[in-house]
Each structure stands twice: as C-alpha cells, then as structure tokens.
Amino acid sequence: MQPSSSHHRDETVSPKPSRIDRRQLIAGALTAPLTVPLAVAAMAPAAGAAEDSAPPRRGNRIAVSTYSYWRYRDDSKLTIEQCIDLAAETGFDGVEILHVQMEDESNAALQRIKQRAFRSGLDLCGFSTHQSFVYPDAAKRDENVRHTIHCIELAYALGIPTIRVNTGRWGTSKDFDTLMANKGIEPRLEGYSDDDGFAWVREGLEKCLPAAEKCGVVLGLENHWGLGRTADGVLRLIREIDSPWLRATLDTGNFLENQYEQYQQLAPEAVFVQAKTYFGGGTWYTLEIDYDRVAAILAGVNYQGYISLEFEGQESHETAIPKSLETLRKAFA
Template sequence: MNRRDWLTTSMAATAATLLPGPLTVAAEVPETKSRPNRIATSTYSYWRFNNDTKLPIEKCIELAADAGFDGVEVLHIQMTDESNSALMKIKQRAFSLGMDLCGFSTHQSFISPDADFRKKNVEHTTKCIELAYRLGIPTIRVNTGRWGTSKNFDALMANKGIEPRLEGYTDDDGFKWAIDGLTDCLAKAEECGVVMGLENHWGLGRDAAGVIRIIEAVKSPWLRATLDTGNFLENQYEQYEALAPYAALVQAKTYGGDGKWYTLDIDYDRVAATLKKVNYGGYISLEFEGKGNYEVEVPKSLAMLRKAFG
C-alpha cells in the first residue's frame, strides 16, 4: 500500500468512528400514576367524648403510629395544655415516630347578633391558627357555628342538625356574620401559612351549598373546605361531589359497633372516585364515631380506607 492509499484508508476509518450510529428509539416514559392518599386519624377517634377514653395527644399519636397511620389530626378541645413546652412535646413525639401532624380541628361560632361574641370567636380562631403554626400543622378545621336554639347537641342530632333561627333574624344575617368573621381571620392565616377548612358541620354549614356560599364570598386561598363524609344526612354523594373541589382536608367517618348519634352507610370506593375526579391529593383523616372498641375498630377502619384510597 502506497502512502496515498494508506492516508485515504485511515481517513475513512476515522470518519466512520465519528459518524453517529443508527438512531435508537427512546424508551417509553412510563405513565404517571397518582399516588394514594395518605391516611391519618383524628385524636377524636380514640376519645369520642367518652369520659373513660380522653387520652393525651401524645398517646393518640403513639396508637396511630402503632396502627400504621401516616398522620394525626389533633382535636383542639382534647388538649389539656397549650403551653409552648406542651406543643413542642407533641411535635417532637410525632416527628420521632415519623408521623405528620396534618390537621387541627377547632370549634368556633360566628352566628350571633352580639358583636362582642363574634369578636371573641375571631380572636379564638386566630389563636388556634397560631397554635397550628407552632405545631407545624398546615390546616385547621373551622365552623360557621349555629343559632344555639337547640337544647343541647343530643337534641340537635335528634333533629338531624336542624334548629330554629333566632327570632327576628334570617339566614342571610347569619351568613354575613360568618363571612365577616372568617374574613377577619384571613390575615393571620396568611401570615402563618395555615389554611382554614370550613367544615360541613351543622348550622349554616349543614349542607354543601352553605359552605360553598361562604367560601365563594370570602374569595381567598386561605379559606377552603374540610369535607366531613359523616355530616351530610341527605343526598350525601351529590353533596360530596359539590364540595370536593374545595377540599383542603377530608374527614372520613366510620361507625363500628353502631354510631353514637346515628350510623351512615358510606361507600368509600365511591367517595374515593369522586375525590379522584378533582385530583384531590390531600389527607383522608379517620373520625371513628362508633360505640365499638377503638382498639378493634380503628385498625379495621384504616384497612378499609387503605383499600378504598390506595
């Protein structure tokens, strides 16, 4: 081979190594699957207002962790100490067990013609927002409140959550008080980064339309809904569907051993499908409200919810 032939052959070989090889088809990207909803339990599931089971919050967190929950929703009135030291102990215990504190369930009422009463409830709610912030909890359950004309809660439940208005006032008055009261809490909610979730919890929030009316009037991302599956006593699935797009948290009622006040037959596969339609990715928080033993019924409820929302 002469020098010219050798150079020609070498250059061809070098060029061949620099040319791209045959095109390859990129591997198919797997279809993104929505992750299952995380499942929590409210500390209420262990208490249910029974005198013999008002357990400390830390104990409820331990029981929830042992059962296999992902998080805990704290019922404010179940707390016996609001000092910073007590709050940090709760926070530390949850962290040490790998548990989220995902919700703070509070009580308030704005349904009163008494401006001082409403102001006190605004102050109470903003205090609860601050407590949630210190606990690292991103949402609190809030209520409209109710007229207070029922003799007691048992009487209210016997009448399916319906009670007479205060004489001389209308529902429109009540809605204005609730809208104004919750609006007064917005600055604190935004400051702390804590979403208020207005629950369908009797009073003017007894149905989805009432809750949505208030949310739409307030028009803020810091007021959404806490959807309680056990508090719609008529047309429940239609009402779940209406409220689902607004939900910041979903509370799932179960009634093992029969309900304390009533028992609802809730199809959680259907509830899960409704929430999936609106891409709800938040927590499902169990509220066990049966007469059965929580040591038996709470784990059973968890297994059922895992299956429905898995």
C-alpha cells in the same frame, strides 16, 4: 497481548472522521430522502408511550383524629401524646389534633407533641377547633375571632398547615343530642334570617384571614352543623370571601341527605377530608358510606391530600380503629 505499534495499524479500520467530515455527515442527513429514516422511526416510541410511562397516581395518606380515641366518652379521654403513640403502632401516616382534647397549650408542650410525632414518623396534618360566628352580639363574634386566631397560631407552632373551622349554628336546640335527633336542623333566632347569619360568618372569617396568611395555615370550612350543614352553605361563603386561605374540610359523615351529590359539590374545594366510620353502631346515628365511591369522587378532582379517620362508633377503639384503617387503605390505595 501486546499492543500493536503505530506502523502496524490495521488499515481496514477507517480513521475517525474529522470535524469537517462530521459537518458533511450532518448535512447529508438533513438532505437525505424521507424514506431513509424509516428504520429509525420504527424504533421511536409509540405516540401514547409518554402517557403510558407517566407515574401511577399514589394513594392518599391516611391520618387519624385524636377525637377517634376519645369521642367525648368519659372513659377514654387520652392525651395527645398517647394518641400519637397509638396512631404509630396502628400504622397511620399522620395525626389530626382535636383542640379541646389538649390539656397544655404552652410552647414547651407543643414542641414535645411535635417531636413525638416526628420521632414516630407521623405528620401532624390537621387541627380541629370549635367556634361559631352565628351571634347577633358583635362582642361575642369577636371573642370567637380571637379564639380562632389563637388556634391558627397553635397550628403554626405545631407545623400544621390547615385547621378545621365551622360557621356555627343558631343555638336554639336544647342540647347536642336534640340537634342530632333533628338531623342538625334547628330554628333560627327570632327576628333574624339566614342572610344575617351568613353575613356574621363572612365577617368573622375575613377577620381571621390575615392571621391565616401570615402563618401559612389554610382555614378548612367544614360541612358541620348550622349554616354549614350543606355543601351550598359552605360554598356560598368560600365563593363570597374568595381567598386562597379559605377552602373546605369535607366531612363524609355530616351530609345526611344526597350525600354523594354533596361530596361531588364540595370535593373541588377540599384541602382536608375527614372520613367517618361507625363500627359497633354510631354514637348519634350510623351512616352508610361507600368509600370506593368517595375515593373515585376525590380522584376525579385530583385530591391528593390527607384522609383523616373520625371513628364515631360504639365499639372499642382498640379494635375499631385498625379495622377503619384497613377500610380506608383499601379504598384510597
């Protein structure tokens, strides 16, 4: 079809309004009766549509601690690299490194670990160290401060944003098996009080905070044993120190009484969550944990961080860890 020439224009088509016409049109719309825009109002989204269109809450990412493959068993101490490979094969999103499992702390080794995780599509999301500040001897406490700062720097070199730290315990138990038999409770050192212990822990953590801030590594104080055995003990230190670089690592397997109430207490301060499973029966004890209920508690405080599996059962890790991942994926979806 040939285009029409200008003198054959269809006069039934109105020309485009001029700039003045547009202004008049807008002015008319503003002064029109309120009944006119009802059709427009009918097409407007309902009041709750904005809420309905909000993106759904994504599930928590699931990691695995290298401890899950070892569990201090003589027959299963794997290297960090081997644990990374197994985590990738199983389908985890990240890996938490247990410091005492590391065999080489050289920078070259750290960078190899970091590259191994990156090429496997895994985050290095947590680092667990062992230390204690519950010593009357100031020199001993300072030794543990130096150790903790060293671990902060290791985490920084690995690109890990948080490390698990402990309060420490009195050390009056014969051994760890005895401590577990007593549900993590042990006598104080003679001549000292819990207040003495909390003061030592506060001093030790405060000495570590400048390094944590410099490296951008949050200290996650775990509900472990000793003075941090309860949510109240952990929260006492977090509140007294009052620093954004000290928060909580919530371990689901370390509250042996009133566990859900204590999860609820600690959840608002959690920057990392360690989730225990016990397939085959626990190494020291077996704790029944309703992970749907745990997930609801964490969702209630908008916890969006990692859930890191700490398998602590007797079953072989080859079968127990995939089952554990399935359990956590379902609960934290």
